[in-house]
Every structure is written in structure tokens, then in C-alpha cells.
Amino acid sequence: MQRISKERDRLLRRAARLSGLAGSVAVLLVMLVPGGLSLALLGRCLPVLLLMVVGQYLLGRSGRIRWVALIVLSGNGIILLIGFSGQRTSGLNLVEETVIGAVAATATSSVALVLVVSTRRLILLFALFSATLASVLATMITSAGAIVPLAITICGWFAVALAGWWIAQSVPRVMQRIAAIGRAHLAERHASELEAQRRQDARLLHDTVLATLTLLAHSGVGVSPAALRQQAGDDARLLRQLRLGGLPTPRRSGVYTLERATESTLGSTLESVKQRFGRLGLEVDWHGSGQVLLPSDVLDSFLLALGECLENVRRHAGVDRADVTISDDDTTVRAMVTDAGVGFDLLGVSAERLGFAESVVARLRDVGGNARLFSSPGSGTTVVLEVPK
Secondary structure, eight states: OHHHHHHHHHHHHHHHHHHHHHHHHHHHHHHTSTTTSOHHHHHHHHHHHHHHHHHHHHHHHHOOHHHHHHHHHHHHHHHHHHHTSSOOSSOOOHHHHHHHHHIIIIITGGGGGGSSSSHHHHHHHHHHHHHHHHHHHHHHHHTTOOOHHHHHHHHHHHHHHHHHHHHHHHHHHHHHHHHHHHHHHHHHHHHHHHHHHHHHHHHHHHHTHHHHHHHHHTTTTTSOHHHHHHHHHHHHHHHHHHHTTOOOEEEETTEEEOOOOSEEEHHHHHHHHHHHHHHTTOEEEEEEOOOOEEEHHHHHHHHHHHHHHHHHIIIIIOOSEEEEEEEEOSSEEEEEEEEOSOOOOGGGSOTTOOHHIIIIIIHHHHTTOEEEEEEOTTSOEEEEEEEEO
16 A cells, blocks of 8 residues: 555656646746736746746655745745736736736646645645635736636636546556456466466376376286386386476376486576475575585485475474575585574473484485584574585
């Protein structure tokens, strides 16, 4: 809602500046009509008109009340200068009436566009309109009662205020409808993506694990033990890749493209882990280089331990962001997982809780690695994972 209000106010400020400057240009053109204003009166009005133009420009930038007051005071100053410019016996001439009407109904009334957005500003709008109307009435009294400037002033202020009110009411409705359309589009896209993922998962399960389980249920009739072992091994590798965030691509029914290399680049799998936790609501910021070759068994243990650390952050830290810094030397690859969450007392962890000990520490030790944990209440948690190259 705050953003909608800012957009509305910015639109009203720009409209006030454009309409005010257009009115000032019209006033200037009328002032320059030959025989309309005396040179002395023109010399007094032009500086005041310039001051009003400055106020209109600044009003378009900030919308402050001080610039509103400057515009109205300058406009009323021009009106009074023309109305009291000496002894008059025949009233205002046509040019003078037109200048007064243009100043009051266009250049000055433009401030109404920024004064229709709140009750306090509406009160100020009424006060400024009354002051302008009083200035026009004063010139009518001193010039034998010219009625045209008064009518133009009332119509101009009413029209500008009505236009400003319409814009102020329309912009929030438009922005809310746009936001509703955007939310509906996101919901529809999310539903489509979930349905597509569900269908893909169903096909993947049917083509691999369910097919293998069906063979086992029928005691592998018609299939050699070696082929059955190969199929089960492929299914196990597929499940491992899915757990690490990979998305296997089917080549044909029941056969999926899997990574066959005995060594893998760390950086090629970190992004999949990041995307997996991003979908779960935890943003992971990676630092350092991931272009390190690791044996497949070491890489599996390293990534699974890293994933367990990030899962602990997601579940227990109370934050939605974590940092992972990757570094290496000649013999070791390290990952430092850091969060700014609630932290905990290491001495207060029950010995029966084996999640970190088994899923992280023991898993890394099986491949010659190690894990260290640092935390304290209110200071976040840091885990350092190390595996050999």
C-alpha cells in the first residue's frame, strides 16, 4: 500500500508541475500582447511570474507545502499587482482580465492536484482557493466589477480539484488490480509447475524404481541376476543424484542419463544444492571457488553432509539465509557453513541426538574427512567441513 501511495503522489506532483507550467506559459503569452499591460506593470509582474514558475518546478520534485504556498502567493501577487496598478476609471481591459483569469484558474489552481490526498490537505486546499478567490474579488471591486475572471477562477479550481481527486482514487485501484493479476499469474504458474513436476516424478518412479520392484516381486522371472543387479544399481545411483538435487534427463523409457565419471567437479553440483534449498525457502550465498575435482564417493559424502548442515539451518536457526564458503589447498577441500540464527549451547545438546554426529561427522570420517561445530546462544552457528582430495 505504501508503494501505491508513493506512485500516486509522484503522478500527482508531475501533473501539477506540467499543468502549472503550461498555465504560466499561457499567462506570459497574454502579458506580452501589445497594448495590454504597461511596461511598468509588466516589469513588476514578470519577476513574480518567474518566482511562481520556480515554485511549480520544485513542487513537481518534492510536493512540499512550502512550494504550494509559494505558487499561490506569487499568483495572488500578480492578480493584486494588476488589479491595483493605479487609478482606474474604465475598469480592466480585456488583456488584464485574461491575465487575472489565467493566473487564478490555471497557474495557481494547479496546486489543487497535490492537495486532494488527505483531509488536512483538503482543508488547506479550501483555504488557498478562498484566498485566491478573495484576490480576484478585490480586483473586481476596484475595476467596476469585471465578472469574467471570477467565473474562470471558480471553474478552473473546481475542474483541477476534481481531476486530482479522480487520479488519486484511480491509481490505488489500478495498482491493486495489477497486483491481483500478478498474484493470480504466479499462483497459476506455480500450480502448473507443481503439476508438471508431479507428472515427471510419476514417470520417473514408474520407469525406474517401480519397474525394478516389480521384477523383484516376480523373483526376476525372465531377467538374469546380473541384469537385475545392474538395474538396481542404476536405480540407487539415480536416487542418490535426486537427493543431491540433480534432474536426470530421460533418453528413452526406463533409461535416464546419469553421470558416469569417477570424478566430478564440485562447482557443478553446488548450484543444484543451492537451488534445492532455494525451493525450500533458504537462500544460500556461495563464496569461493567450486572448481575442484573430487572422487565420486568423497563428493557424495561431502555434499550430503553439507546438505544436512543447510537443513539444520532451515529447521532450527530461525533465518532464511546462510553462507557457504568453499576453499581448498593441496590436500583438503573445506566448506564453512555460517548462519546468523539463534545459535545454541553446545554443552546442552543431548547425547541421544545423533543427527549431526551420524549424518555429518561420521559420514565425513568414513571418507577421511572431519567436521567442526561452533555455536553459542544468540550468535549463530558455524560448521567447518573438511574432506581429502
